Amino acid sequence: MSESFRRMLRALPDFPDELPDFDPDTAPSDPVELFQDWLEAAVVRGIRQPHAFSLATTDAAGLVSSRMLILKDIDADGWWFATSRLSRKGRELAENSAVALNFFWAELGRQVRVTGDAVELSDETSAADWAARPSSDGSANPTWQVYAVHPREIEFWQARHDRNHIRHRYEFSA
Numbered sequence: 001m002s003e004s005f006r007r008m009l010r011a012l013p014d015f016p017d018e019l020p021d022f023d024p025d026t027a028p029s030d031p032v033e034l035f036q037d038w039l040e041a042a043v044v045r046g047i048r049q050p051h052a053f054s055l056a057t058t059d060a061a062g063l064v065s066s067r068m069l070i071l072k073d074i075d076a077d078g079w080w081f082a083t084s085r086l087s088r089k090g091r092e093l094a095e096n097s098a099v100a101l102n103f104f105w106a107e108l109g110r111q112v113r114v115t116g117d118a119v120e121l122s123d124e125t126s127a128a129d130w131a132a133r134p135s136s137d138g139s140a141n142p143t144w145q146v147y148a149v150h151p152r153e154i155e156f157w158q159a160r161h162d163r164n165h166i167r168h169r170y171e172f173s174a
Helices: 003-011 031-045 088-095 123-132
Strands: 052-058 064-070 073-075 078-084 098-105 110-120 144-158 166-171
Touching (some): 031 098, 031 144, 078 110, 123 144
Antiparallel strands (some): 052 098, 078 144, 110 144
8 A cells, every 4th residue: 555545544534523411320221211212313314315324244164244225224133124034144144143344424423333133034924024015016025034133242432632532332232
């Protein structure tokens, strides 16, 4: 890497001039409530695809893979996403259920990281999700699977211009 490339990277702006405040002492005890508040702030701000997240999986050999997905729901089962069982994600999830989700809203200087284990939801849930897709033609897709992530840890991160970024973590027992 050339010195000019490093200088160019260092010169790129990090976050907008105005960042939202976040006081962990006033955060709700339920991380889902805080996530919904932050997601709503992203929607109000006009951020495109605020429900998009990076999903990291590993295969049986421990090789990591990451890609962008869309959050389907959050409920007592966990944080939902879907994919084909035949896809690379599906194969990796069959080998190792440990995953990490990362939501990032640069315009707000915020990210939310969720780590845990992905479990398959019912065939009925998966079929209903497939049928609800905008491109659905009414046919079934038996390889389509909805997963729910049971969190072990959820971390909320708020950027600050002084670089004393705020981290607020929720931890759960297995």
